[in-house]
Amino acid sequence: MPKNAVREAPARARRVAWLLGPALVAGVAYLDPGNVASNMTAGARYGYLLVWVVVLGNAMAWLIQYLSAKLGVVTGRSLAETLGERMRSPTGRRAYWLQAELVAMATDVAEVIGGAVALWLLFGVPLLWGGVITGGVSVVLLFVQARRGARAFELVIIGLLATITLGFTYGVFLAPPDPAAVVGGLVPRFEGTDSVLLAASILGATIMPHAIYAHSALARDRFAPAAEAGSAAATLGHRRGIATARLLRATRWDVTVALVVAGTVNLAMLLLAATTLAGVPGTDSLEGAHAALGASLGPAVATLFAVGLLASGLASTAVGAYAGAELMDALLRVRVPLLTRRLVTMAPALIVLGLGVDPTLALVLSQVVLSFGIPFALIPLVSLTARADVLGVYRNRAVTTAAGVAAAVLLIGLNGMLLWLVFAGR
Incomplete structure (x- = not known):
């Protein structure tokens, strides 16, 4: 190998590493406590x-x-900013913000409760105070983002992501699943209304509206200065067009790494529950799962599970708050002090904890609420990224748009099926 190539390899690796990050931060949304509750419940029951x-x-x-991410890289604007600019009616912007804010509150219910349960499992902290601590830590993380910039925020969240990964995958190596049963689980089917509810909950926890809003903003914050902003980006110069194309290739790698991590951990949760907790009474709750894991696989696995849950709550509530602040700024065009906003969005979660509602039930139901918020983020995203006047030559290809439409139809259809089954009493 030529000496120049040898010298250039480390520099190239550093450049690639610098481009990774926004998707890993947004990917934390796929590993929040709602995912834990939904996946563990699904594996324990079914x-x-x-x-x-x-x-x-x-x-x-x-x-x-x-x-x-592509929308943020190419246009230099977040999804919320783009929608805010295109919504002429102030009433329409406020109505859109209201539904997004309700979804953000449902997100906080899952994340704050998850952190509170983890603190209770680890240190015996009362649930209400655990919720307050979790929310307080999220404010500190947001101050890091505001004062130290996007990269410092990413590094903190990625560290928590590594903790989450270790906490939720370790047990699978001690109790490996049956490969034939895993392959059988790839066949799409349901077993009654409750399995549909859990499927909607899993999808609501996996494809979260605030992750859609947040990722475009995170990509904007990191990459917009390096790419040509505006819908005519690709036509304004050869060098700038190449820079944008390279950023999009790096973004695909970033998203791939993030989703491989998130998908592996989510699957590990369900497989661990299916292998270890199926048929064990009380294991469809976080507390019961923690106790059963300790009894069957030892205290180390149970402790790592609780540590992963805590890291999940802390990281995901910070990312959710980041998305909520972006929505308010872009749609209402007002800035609310960080602490005030966090108190407002945390209120439902703290009320749930104060009333003594079953934490796992609240987590699973919050994910269903998130599932119903997906179309309001997904449909505009697919529509905007298919438009030449928004992304220029970087607009979606026809097959990409078709895949986005299919995903939206599937998610909306599943929610409709859920409503029909629940209200029909089947």
């Missing part, structure tokens, strides 16, 4: 039945997160 839902959700998430 074994390998819903493996296909996790795999399908992850595949759809790759496409959706790439489209969101």
Whole structure:
């Protein structure tokens, strides 16, 4: 190998490493406590039945997160900013913001409760105070983002992501699943209304609206200065067009790495529950799962599970708050002090904890609420990224748009099926 190539390799690796990050931060949304509750509950109740839902959700998430990042890279604007500019009616912007804010609150329910449960499992902290601590740490992480910049925020979140990965995958190596049963779980099917509810919950936890909003903003913050902003980016100069194309290639790698990590961890959660917790009474709750893991695989696995849950709550609530602040700024065009906003969005979670509602039930139901918020983020995203006046030559190809439409139809159809089954009493 030529000496120049040898010297250039480390520099090239550093450049590639610098480009990675936004998708890993957004990917934390796929590993929040709602995912833990949904996947563990699905595995404990139905074994390998819903493996296909996790795999399908992850595949759809790759496409959706790439489209969101592409919008931020090419235009230099987030999805919320783009929508805010195109919504002429102030009433329409406020209505759109309201539904997004309700979804953000449902997100906080899952993340704050998950952190509170983890603190209770690890240190015996009362749930309400655990929720307050989790929310407080999220404020500190947001101050890091505001004061130290996007890269420092990414590094902190990626560190928590590594902790999450270790916490939720370690047990699978001690209790490996049955390969034939895993393959059987790839066949799409349901077993009654409750399995549909859990499928919607898994998808709501996997493809989260705030991750769609956040990823475009994270990509904008990191890459917009390096790419040509605006819909005519690709026509304004050869060098700038190449820079944008390179950023998009790097973004595809970033999204791929993030979703491989997230998909592996999500699948590991369900497989661990299916292998270890199926048929064990009380294991469809986080507390019961923690106790059963300790009894069957030892205290180290149970402790790592709780540590992963805590890291999940801390990281995901910070990313969710980042997305909420972006939505408010872009749609309402007002800036609210960080602490005030966090108190407002955390209020439902703290009320749930104060009332003594079953934490795992609240987590699973919050993911269903998120599932119903997906179309409001996904449909505009697919539509905008297919438009030449928004992305120029970087607009979606026909097959990409078709895949995005198929994902939206599938998610909306699953939600409709869920409503029909629940209200029909079947």
